[in-house]
Amino acid sequence: MSKINELQKFLQNENVDATFITTPDNVFYVSGFRSEPHERLLGVMIFKDAEPFVICPLMEVPDLKATGWEFEAVGYEDTDDSWEILNAAVQKRGVALDKIAIEKSHLTVERLERMKQLYSKAEFVRLDDQLNKMRNIKSEDELAKLRKAAELADRAVEIGCREIAEGKTEMEILMAIEFEMKKLGAEKMAFDTMVLSGPKTASPHGTPGDRKIQKGDFVLFDLGVSYEGYCSDITRTVAFGEPSEAQRKIYETVRAAEQAAIDLVRPGVKARELDAAARNVITDAGYGEYFTHRLGHGIGISVHEFPSITGTNEMPLEEGMVFTIEPGIYHPEITGVRIEDDVAVTADGVEVLSKFPKELQIIQPK
Amino acid sequence: MSKINELQKFLQNENVDATFITTPDNVFYVSGFRSEPHERLLGVMIFKDAEPFVICPLMEVPDLKATGWEFEAVGYEDTDDSWEILNAAVQKRGVALDKIAIEKSHLTVERLERMKQLYSKAEFVRLDDQLNKMRNIKSEDELAKLRKAAELADRAVEIGCREIAEGKTEMEILMAIEFEMKKLGAEKMAFDTMVLSGPKTASPHGTPGDRKIQKGDFVLFDLGVSYEGYCSDITRTVAFGEPSEAQRKIYETVRAAEQAAIDLVRPGVKARELDAAARNVITDAGYGEYFTHRLGHGIGISVHEFPSITGTNEMPLEEGMVFTIEPGIYHPEITGVRIEDDVAVTADGVEVLSKFPKELQIIQPK
Secondary structure, rough: OHHHHHHHHHHHHEEEEOOEEEOHHHHHHHHOOOOOOOOOOOOOEEOOOOOOEEEEEHHHHHHOOOOOOOOEEEEEOOOOOOHHHHHHHHHHHHOOOOOOEEEOOOOOOHHHHHHHHHHOOOEEEEEEEHHHHHOOOHHHHHHHHHHHHHHHHHHHHHHHHHOOOOOEEHHHHHHHHHHHHOOOOOEEEEEEEEOEEHHHOOOOOOOOOEEEOOOEEEEEEEOEEEEEEEEOEEEEEEOOOOOHHHHHHHHHHHHHHHHHHHHOOOOOEHHHHHHHHHHHHHHHOOOOOHHHOOEEEEEEOOOOOEEEEOOOOEEOOOOOOEEEEOOOOOOOOOOOOOOEEEEEEEEOEEEEEOOOOOOEEEEEOO | OOOHHHHHHHHHHOOOOOEEEOOHHHHHHHHHHOOOOOOOOOOEEOOOOOOOOEEEEHHHHHHHHHOOOOOEEEEEOOOOOOHHHHHHHHHHHHOOOOOOOEOOOEHHHHHHHHHHOOOOOEEEEEEEHHHHHHHHHHOOHHHHHHHHHHHHHHHHHHHHHOOOOOOOEHHHHHHHHHHHHHHHOOOOOOOOOOEEEEHHHHOOOOOOOOOOOOOOEEEEEEEEEEOOOOEOOOOEEEEEEOOOOOHHHHHHHHHHHHHHHHHHHHOOHHHHHHHHHHHHHHOOOHHHHHHOOOOOEOOOOOOEOOOOOOOOOEEOOOOOEEEEEEEEEEEEOEEEEEEEEEEEOOOOOEOOOOOOOOOOOOOOOO
């Protein structure tokens, strides 16, 4: 069943007259049309009992049609009032809008106020949970793209490891990775690539810079690739030269924590149980205070999407969910280490999409 | 006067108790703290009569403090309810919130609903126009950053021109540009770099790919660089090999249109007059139907911000405004050409920030 049909059925079941979807990621999800409209209006309008349409800037109509969109394409020019154009397309369908579902976690207050002017008697209800429920469970086609995105990220870490050398800067390594990835046909990186070295690994959200790699550093790669609209997000931390005992202990603790969470993944287990499994390993080893973030996040069209793998999320896992598992220890005096995989829940367990080895890789200075 | 003071004065004048700013670009603008919180809560709360605070994930508090933020930093953990933490910080100040200004064009419906639960008696008013008014007029410090960002974009086009060669793909040229830019210290490109060749130049929003450059092509570069949080956005179209008469005529028409708009820029002229000046040149030359977008857009912390330079915007220009001027002709049979500069309105005229030459550059095949 197409996403449009699935949403139409939802509207019929809930007796909602229409839904208007405007988040670019959700527009792509339901229509296959990928566009970043900035402040311009882009949306998919789906009706309980009428033909859906996409509204977008006139100059993007050919791109929309090229994706195979089979319903109406409503274009407007920069000088038009796009909401009037939208309303005309609604009026043409002759349906009353008494109940409209919107993405409350994305639609702006200003746009809702505009819709309330046009449909002053309408009640506005949440579409978010329905869309999240759909996006939460990946189809075989989506999984195939996520696998490919993860494979490209594995390659990116491989390239990063190859580039590490005494005196090279984080930025030089980062550029070499991105350059090679584009050559390999990656559309783009899924987010700003992170290459951190030495003490900078102890910042979970650091910024790569001109620091030069030195013997004894750990080097952390956190990166992802976008492939046909789907993202990967993986982290590996490697050693440059022989690591100290203290570094090794932190590394092995994170690795054990990550594996403990992976080993638990199967339908029915609660998200919070994964977080607890990893966190317990780290706490028992005495590093609890240095693991300062949640265990993971869903991944798909967006780098961060549902489900959130936190210590309080009671949601049971289901087949088809894809998310990251990424425990870390950020010790300001010794080193930071994070290991992150993208995993999919299968019928009876887990598929780990990212394959780059997790035994501590020691890169020998030449 | 700091942005915080300026907003505080606005709240006092308008008798608004507080404002909550959550758009990452606006958070950066008022606080100097640049962060992409994804779905997590990040915001600056400014009060009429109390100390402001920033709320952000706990692990980002050190980064916030490193920017020199001199007021309270309120951190929360992933397992906290961030809105309860926010409310506690408000309660501590002992001020009543009867009127709250919000960014209606950015704040989501869900977040407003949450704020209404916390402050059920409050009236919510727009902050947008005040913030836009402030961001519309760049300070000398901001102008300096925008100049530097434009200078880097000039270099990027230079590199692109140097890289053009028979049989090279758009993506290869694009990668070379981005690689060199990072070496030159550009933080990152301001948006996805566009390198289009031959018939692909006729798509205003095309995607670079594997098309190989051929003699007789026009090659279009649309790119920008982010420098200390400020963006550039420039376009140049160059010829590879001797252009045809038809190509030349389109090029010279766009160039004359662009110059006509630039020549008009000074305080007091209306935005729509610029659009008309460029559009008239193109229409008079018989290409009106091929200029399918507005003339330009404001640029600063965001690649697209106010003011919008359209045929209907009656707003008079003021000293300190910075925007793009970017007419184009997209002729499906001959070629597409766009020329785009970043310009600043000065006390008595215009400063063109981007300097790459606009005489048609003809790159000779070897």
